[in-house]
Amino acid sequence: MPYTEAFIYEVFRHASYVPFTIPHCTTDNITLNGYFIPKDTCVFINQYQVNHDIDIWGDAEAFRPERSLTLSGHLNKNLTEKVMIFGIGVRRCLGDSFARLEMFVFLTTLLHRLHIENVPEQRLDLSSTFGLTMKPKPFRIKISTLSYDIYNTVKLSSLCHVTELCQLSYFFNITECNRIKNC
Numbered sequence: 810m811p812y813t814e815a816f817i818y819e820v821f822r823h824a825s826y827v828p829f830t831i832p833h834c835t836t837d838n839i840t841l842n843g844y845f846i847p848k849d850t851c852v853f854i855n856q857y858q859v860n861h862d863i864d865i866w867g868d869a870e871a872f873r874p875e876r877s878l879t880l881s882g883h884l885n886k887n888l889t890e891k892v893m894i895f896g897i898g899v900r901r902c903l904g905d906s907f908a909r910l911e912m913f914v915f916l917t918t919l920l921h922r923l924h925i926e927n928v929p930e931q932r933l934d935l936s937s938t939f940g941l942t943m944k945p946k947p948f949r950i951k952i953s954t955l956s957y958d959i960y961n962t963v964k965l966s967s968l969c970h971v972t973e974l975c976q977l978s979y980f981f982n983i984t985e986c987n988r989i990k991n992c
C-alpha cells in the first residue's frame with residue numbers, strides 16, 4: 810500500500826501532466842520573495858519546474874517511486890507534500906481528494922485483475938508530448954487477465970481492501986467487481 814501511494818506520487822511528480830496551474834490575476838501590488846508584482850498581473854505556477862527541481866529531488870528525471878519511502882517502508886510525507894499537481898493556496902484544485910481516491914481505486918483495480926507488460930523489443934520512453942496537459946508518447950502494452958488461482962490469493966491476502974474496492978468499483982461502474990461482491 811505505501812508503495813502504491815509512492816508510485817502515484819511519482820506519476821504526479823515525474824509526468825507533471827498538468828504542468829501549469831490555471832492563470833490567476835493579482836488584485837493588489839505585492840512583493841513575493843523580494844520580487845515586486847504589480848496589481849492586475851497574470852500569475853500562475855510552473856508545477857513541472859517544482860516537480861523537477863534538482864535541489865529537492867536530485868535525480869528528478871528518473872522515475873523512482875522508492876524515493877518517497879522511508880527506510881522502514883513508510884510514505885515519507887515530508888517529501889510527498891512537495892509534489893505539486895493540484896496547485897496551492899485558496900484556488901487549489903477542489904477535486905484533489907476525489908481525484909487521488911479515483912486514481913488509487915482505478916490503479917489497484919487494474920492491478921488486482923490484470924497482468925500488464927511491455928511488448929517484445931519495444932523501448933519504453935517516459936518523455937511526454939508538451940501541451941496544456943502532458944501526454945505520453947504512443948506505446949503498446951500486452952494485457953492478460955490474472956488466473957483465478959492468483960486472483961484468489963490476492964483476494965485472500967487483502968480482503969478488507971477488496972471490500973472497499975468492491976463498493977467503490979460499483980460507483981465507477983466496473984462490472985467485473987460482481988465476482989467479488991460477496992467478499
Ligand code: HEM
Pocket residue numbers: 827829830831832894895896897899900901902903904905907908909
Ligand atoms: C488528477 C486529476 C486532477 C488534477 C491533476 C487537477 C489539477 C488542477 C489544477 C492544477 C488546478 C488549478 C489550481 C490553481 O490554479 O492553483 C485545478 C483546479 C480545479 N479543479 Fe482540478 N485537477 C484534477 C481533478 C479534478 C477533479 C476530479 C475535480 C472535480 C471533481 C476538479 C475540480 C477543480 C476545480 C473546481 C478547480 C478550480 C478551483 C478554483 O479555481 O478555485 N479537479 N485542478
